[in-house]
Every structure is written in structure tokens, then in C-alpha cells.
Amino acid sequence: MRVSSSPGAWLAAWWVRSYTRTATESEGADRRAEVLADLHDELLDARNRRLRSGLASRSILGRALRGVPADLVWRLQLERQPGRLEWHLAHPGSLLAALFVLLVPASMVADAARGPAPGLGPVGGTLSALAVLLSAGIVVVAGVALVRRILARSVRLRWGATSVRRAALSAMAVLWAGALLWRFADGPLESLAALSWAGFGLALVVYVLAVTAGLARTVFIDIRKVSS
Amino acid sequence: MAFRKLGTLLPLERRVLELAVRHAPAGVYGFALAQELADQQGATRLVSHGTLYKALDRMRRAGLLAADWEDADAAADEGRPRRRIYVVTAEGNRALQAAVLGDADPRLGAAPA
Numbered sequence: 511m512r513v514s515s516s517p518g519a520w521l522a523a524w525w526v527r528s529y530t531r532t533a534t535e536s537e538g539a540d541r542r543a544e545v546l547a548d549l550h551d552e553l554l555d556a557r558n559r560r561l562r563s564g565l566a567s568r569s570i571l572g573r574a575l576r577g578v579p580a581d582l583v584w585r586l587q588l589e590r591q592p593g594r595l596e597w598h599l600a601h602p603g604s605l606l607a608a609l610f611v612l613l614v615p616a617s618m619v620a621d622a623a624r625g626p627a628p629g630l631g632p633v634g635g636t637l638s639a640l641a642v643l644l645s646a647g648i649v650v651v652a653g654v655a656l657v658r659r660i661l662a663r664s665v666r667l668r669w670g671a672t673s674v675r676r677a678a679l680s681a682m683a684v685l686w687a688g689a690l691l692w693r694f695a696d697g698p699l700e701s702l703a704a705l706s707w708a709g710f711g712l713a714l715v716v717y718v719l720a721v722t723a724g725l726a727r728t729v730f731i732d733i734r735k736v737s738s
Numbered sequence: 739m740a741f742r743k744l745g746t747l748l749p750l751e752r753r754v755l756e757l758a759v760r761h762a763p764a765g766v767y768g769f770a771l772a773q774e775l776a777d778q779q780g781a782t783r784l785v786s787h788g789t790l791y792k793a794l795d796r797m798r799r800a801g802l803l804a805a806d807w808e809d810a811d812a813a814a815d816e817g818r819p820r821r822r823i824y825v826v827t828a829e830g831n832r833a834l835q836a837a838v839l840g841d842a843d844p845r846l847g848a849a850p851a
Contacts, residue, residue: 543807545787547818548768548772551767552769554818573787574787579788580788584791584795
């Protein structure tokens with residue numbers, strides 16, 4: 511019984527891998543293995559009861575979606591363990607991605623409140639402040655991580671699709687945050703915002719290409735497995 | 739998120755302990771728990787992955803349950819991934835008995851006069 515045979519199970523497996531990938535090693539591996547075994551058991555149970563595959567897929571997807579808040583709380587609780595800040599500064603990709611996921615909607619709603627949707631009023635002000643805080647956080651985390659790597663002489667370039675995708679996502683986060691911060695500046699610094707947006711566009715193109723390459727590789731491997 | 743007094747069990751934790759006691763000493767795994775929890779309540783939907791495994795993790799850390807991975811070869815023979823088996827501990831038994839006694843003694847739940 512393969513998890514990839516059901517779209518719901520595939521998405522649930524993707525989600526558990528996403529939120530456990532950078533968790534502490536033993537807890538992350540245990541949660542992944544436990545949920546993957548659960549997905550397998552539910553698919554097998556549906557097959558034994560001769561349920562339609564769509565029903566099992568929907569049930570699994572519903573269980574995964576309803577559990578997202580608990581998953582996020584569990585993941586945040588793991589971050590209280592000692593040494594996590596140090597780990598994130600050594601591997602800043604996931605923290606930058608998490609801050610970026612919060613920053614994008616916050617800054618977009620804040621912008622809408624200033625422009626086409628002024629009725630958002632105080633919400634817009636709060637979100638603007640949040641967006642600036644998140645942007646500053648992204649720039650500080652990326653800056654500290656980069657300086658530490660340079661000082662430790664551990665700057666290495668990797669060219670695999672996954673490494674390029676993660677690097678492009680980190681660059682997108684930093685450039686979006688930079689554009690948001692620089693636009694409040696006057697004079698020559700103001701043009702940095704435009705440069706940041708241009709850089710963001712470039713990073714986005716690289717990200718899409720890396721995702722496409724990763725998907726193509728997965729499909730190619732699946733086809734080879736089936737044909738052999 | 740549920741808040742509770744220290745030392746008390748959440749409804750889900752209590753139901754999990756009851757099922758773990760019923761399955762002792764062999765223990766019970768995640769999906770079987772989800773199914774039996776749904777059967778108990780006559781629910782059509784299974785408990786979410788996040789809620790179930792977060793509760794199991796919390797109960798394991800609190801010493802109410804012990805968790806162990808089943809033998810890899812046994813799982814491979816059946817062509818499935820390994821399951822994590824949960825067994826109720828002495829502490830879990832005590833917590834469940836305390837909860838049952840709390841239900842039986844109306845003074846524990848009574849408001850002050």
C-alpha cells in the first residue's frame with residue numbers, strides 16, 4: 511500500500527515531512543514514522559472494507575487539515591528545547607521560510623489597508639507594524655547566519671534542486687523583507703527597494719525552476735520504477 | 739487549546755488511557771486508537787493526526803504511557819511500516835483511577851456553599 515497512491519495521503523505525508531524536517535532529530539523522525547504508519551493503516555483499512563479510494567483520501571486529508579493547529583503548537587513547543595536558536599542560526603532556511611510565510615500576508619493586507627481597502631483601519635496599522643518587525647527579524651537572522659558562516663569559513667555552494675530551492679526561498683524572504691524596509695528610506699537608499707524587488711523576481715524564477723526540476727526528477731524516478 | 743488544572747486529565751487523555759488499559763499488556767498503536775475513539779463516540783470522523791499524536795506525545799512525556807517501536811522485521815513481513823505501540827504505565831493507571839474516583843465523589847466537583 512503506497513502513500514503516494516492516494517492524493518490525501520500524499521498531501522498528509524508532505525505536511526508531516528514539512529513540519530518535522532527541521533525539528534529535533536529524534537522527535538521529528540518519530541512523528542514522521544508514526545504518521546506515515548497511520549496513513550498506511552488507514553489506506554489498508556479502507557481497502558479491506560472496500561471503501562472507495564476517494565473516501566479514504568478525503569478522510570486522511572481532513573484529519574491532516576484539522577490537526578494543523580496541534581501540529582504547529584507541538585512544533586513550537588519543541589523550539590523551547592536548549593540549543594535551538596544556535597541550530598537555527600546554523601541552518602536558517604526553515605526559520606526564514608516560516609517568517610516569510612507570515613510576512614507575505616501581513617504586508618499584503620497592510621498595503622491593502624493603506625490603499626484599496628482603507629476600511630481595515632486599525633488592523634492595517636497593526637499589520638504594518640508586524641510586517642516591519644517580521645522583516646527586521648528576517649534581515650537580522652539572515653545577516654547573523656551569513657556572518658557566522660563567513661567567520662567559520664563554511665560558505666559552501668550546493669547545486670542540487672533541493673538546495674537551490676531552499677536557497678532561493680531564503681533569498682526571496684530576505685529580498686521581500688529588504689524591499690519592505692527600504693521603501694521607508696529617502697534618497698539613494700530608496701532605490702534599494704526597487705533593486706530588492708528585482709532581486710525577488712529573479713529569486714522567484716530560480717525557485718520555480720528548482721521546484722519544477724525536483725518534480726520532474728520525482729516523476730522520472732516513479733516512471734523508471736514502474737517500467738522496471 | 740485546552741487548559742486544565744495540574745494533575746487532571748483532558749477528556750481525550752482519559753479516553754486514551756481507558757483504551758490503553760483495555761489493550762494492556764500488548765499495547766495499542768495510533769490508527770487503532772483513532773478508530774476505537776471514533777467508535778466509542780459514535781463519530782463518523784477519526785480524530786486528527788495532530789490532536790492524537792500531540793496528546794500521545796504529551797502523555798508519554800508525563801509518564802502516563804510508555805511507547806516502543808515494534809520489531810522492524812515483523813512489520814516488514816506484513817509489508818507495512820513499523821507501528822509505535824503505547825502501553826499504559828503504573829502512573830497512567832493511577833491517573834485514570836484518580837479520575838474515576840473524582841467522578842464517583844460528588845464533593846470533588848461541588849461548588850463551595
